[in-house]
Amino acid sequence: MDLVDTRTAALGALRELVGRSDAEFHDGQYEAIEALVEGRRRALVVQRTGWGKSAVYFVATLLLRRQGAGPTVLVSPLLALMRDQIAAAERAGVRAVAINSTNAHEWTDVLAQLDRDEVDVLLVSPERLNNPSFREQQLPTLVARMGMLVVDEAHCISDWGHDFRPDYRRLRDLISQMPAGVPVLATTATANSRVVADVAEQLGAVTDADSAASGVLTIRGPLARTSLRLGVLRLPGSAQRLAWLLSHLNDLPGSGIIYTLTVAAAVDTARLLREHGHEVHAYTGQTDTDERADLEGRLKRNEVKALVATSALGMGFDKPDLGFVLHLGAPSSPVAYYQQVGRAGRASESADVLLLPGTEDRDIWHYFATASMPDRERAERVISALGETPISTPALESMVDIRRTPLELLLKVLDVDGAVRRVQGGWVATGQPWVYDAERYERIAAERRAEQQHMIDYEQTDGCRMEFLQRSLDDDTAAPCGRCDNCAGVWFPSGIGSSAADAAGQSLDRVGVPIEARRQWPSGADRVGVPVKGRIPADEQAGEGRALARLTDLGWGTTLRELFAAGAPDAPVSPQVLGACVRVLAGWGWERRPVAVIGMPSRSHPLLVDSLARGIAEIGRLPYIGSLDFANGGPSGQPGGNSVFRLAGLWERFTADGLEVPDGPVLLVDDQADSRWTLTMAARELRQAGASEVLPFVLALRG
CATH class of the missing domain: 3.40.50.300 (P-loop containing nucleotide triphosphate hydrolases)
Structure with a gap:
């Protein structure tokens, strides 16, 4: 196909895609298509939203397929994006299918379509590239047959991008495995010069000298949105x-x-x-x-x-x-x-x-920025816990005292760094040396x-x-x-x-958030010396509790964030906060009214918790029978944490000795709830001491 024929064919495909017989290319669109189809190059397109980046890869796909190329693999980060892209592809006669976390029941059919060469574009999430079965069984064949690779929202590749995702960094390895002459297109609307340079460098991760010599074509357009x-x-x-x-x-x-x-x-x-x-x-x-x-x-x-x-x-x-x-x-x-x-x-x-x-x-x-950064001590703990035998994420969680979500993010970072690897059955250590790149993370x-x-x-x-x-x-x-x-x-x-x-004021003044009671012991508790498993016995469970508000709430969350801010002094509860708590209790709707109030022992806010418990008791005309006490040195570890280690740090660390616990429902008062294991273990102690029900109440619910 000569260049004239290429442009004519490309323009025809564009008009089918947009449904307009008078459509013309925007500046840079055909140049990108030509580089991919005729030059089989690697290109980075940085253009404003709505410019038509998807038109570039759909039109290029149609032309490459007519030349006998294999299917395009489109790495796409969001399910919403996949749905829109498939709909757009259908309008242009492009046969597009997706493999993602929501359509596992369709994977067999999709793979069969690929085998019959009935797929023009395969959309995959970046996470799918590290799924063991996909990576080991389907990806090698796909790489060998791939007609083009498209990386949408390519700023996600870069550490410097505003939406960096560890899974995207695997694309550099994928690109290095691709046969010479397979075009690669990366697109984004949000990349400054630093991100553009970083993405272009990763697109150039080739082993073939001739391909590397051709460089990466970068097409940048004006980003003004006049509308x-x-x-x-x-x-x-x-x-x-x-x-x-x-x-x-x-x-x-x-x-x-x-x-x-x-x-x-x-x-x-x-x-x-x-x-x-x-x-x-x-x-x-x-x-x-x-x-x-x-x-x-x-x-x-x-x-x-x-x-x-x-x-x-x-x-x-x-x-x-x-x-x-x-x-x-x-x-x-x-x-x-x-x-x-x-x-x-x-x-x-x-x-x-x-x-x-x-x-x-x-x-x-600040919270989101720090949550996404790997921690040296945690990373070394994970690597040390892994060996050659695969360990599942839940099992690993019970070994390293890191909650599931940050653990999964850390594993992705370590996987991309080559220190660990996801395999069938879980995670293993690769044995490769890993060094915490403090300078890079500080940058x-x-x-x-x-x-x-x-x-x-x-x-x-x-x-x-x-x-x-x-x-x-x-x-x-x-x-x-x-x-x-x-x-x-x-x-x-x-x-x-x-x-x-x-x-608006009334909405923000709304109070009362349910605290769901723990019903199951965490898996792996026996590994840390806590002899429990399965369901928590009914006569040891807490009842459903209440919090004044979440720390993240727009209304009372603001007051509570100030109350629990780092460096804020411990002080008796204010009349304003106490009044709001009384409103929560008045609207609780419990089946049986509490017969007494009991406080939690507190290292960080003893004045606050004691005054809150006493204030509730006085206003509710209930007896305040005192506070639980610490046992065996009190809780160890930090609030939050993963369930297994938090439970281990709380096991047999509270005692009701010296309290005259009544045979009836009691209100258990504390300052904050995070993992809910503190309340669970305190309630267990009170149930064993004779309380028929324990109703937790806290000021702030984290998360």
Whole structure:
């Protein structure tokens, strides 16, 4: 196929894809297709959201398949993105199928289709590349037959990217295994120069000298989004932000997305808006997969005013006419912010983008930044625990005292570093030396701190906001947009209705969060000297408890975060907090009223816990019979932790000796609950001492 024929065929495929007979290539689209199809090169495309990056790989796939090439493997990070990509492929006559965590029942059929060469594009998640059976049984054959590799949202490859994922780093190894002459395309809308250089270096991980000599073609376009009208509204607190939203949600055009920084904020905000007649729903990482797909569809069909979402609704969600994006709290960098606001105005002349930053943003940024960084001591503990015999993740959890989620993340990092390997049956140590790269992680941490400051600078700038975002992505075409609040004047209302303020205040003043009781002993307790397994006996269990609020809540969470902040002094409970606790107890609805109040012994907040227990007893006209005491030196280890080690540190560490425990329900009072094992073990002691039921009550529920 000569170059003229290639362009003609490519243009025909593009027009089929978009459903328009007059469609033409955007600047750079055909150049990328030509490099892949004719040059069999490696290319990195950095273009704004809505530019048409998916058109490049779908059109290139069709042309390569006509030349006899094998299927394209498309590494895609999100299920929502996969669904949209498959739908887009079908419109162009591209046969696309996916293998991911939600369709395991379809894998056999997919593999059969691959064997019959009936698949043009196979979409896989980056995590799938390290699934032992896929990696060992399907991947070698796939690599040998692969016609092209596409890495979507390629900034995830880079340590410096705003959404770095350890699984993406395996792509460098995959690329190095590919036969010479197989084209590779990486695409992203959110990469500054540092990320571009890092991704290009990893795309160049080839063993063939001739291929390496050809280099990586980088195509960067201007990132300005002329349809977006940007603004920032600074309000004193959560109550004012929610009140503004209640007052003005219907003023925002069409349907859109309201982003929050935490799951609790998304759920609470959606609940408040629904209670006042707005058709909105929460969408988070905890939302069921089928429900996610349903909510995405409803938003696309404009059946809801908004989804109140965490970053779980982000990359790849495609609603061309999305009318607005609003943030309750700021993402941790201008680059991440650009990625999320890029969901709006993709095929419309105008869309509104408004940021309502929060005073708690920095604390949330710090939490997520530190949670994703590997810890030297923990990493060495994991490597030491592993050997040549596979150990499952749950079994390893019971050996190293690391909770499941951070343990899984750490294992991915160590796997990519070559120190451990996932095999059938679990994890093994590779025996390769591993050195904690402290310098590298400090550089990453410093870069993230700088990005956080850049986000503050975006909020406070008196210059063009779109120009600021472009410069954050090293776009040298940046220029004033003429549309944002700084260029054209404030375009959004700032007033708050009195009824909305009252409603927001009442919502944030809502108290009471259930604490689910532990019913099962953790697997592996016997390995750490705790002789229990299976179900906790019914006569030793705690009842369902209550917390005043979660630490992450928008309302009382703010008060509690200040109360439990590092360095905050221990002090008696305030009348304000005590009054809120009484409201929780008044609305509890227990089957049998407690007959007494018992406190927990506390090393960190003895004054707070004692005054809280005594205050509840006095107001409820219940006897306060004292506090449990420490036994055998008291609890060891730190709060939280994984269940096995936390249980071991609490086993037989409380005693009710000296307490006249009544034969009836008792209210057990403490400051915080995290893993719930402290409450579980204290309740067991009280049940054995004669209490017929133990009802835990704490101020703060973590998580």
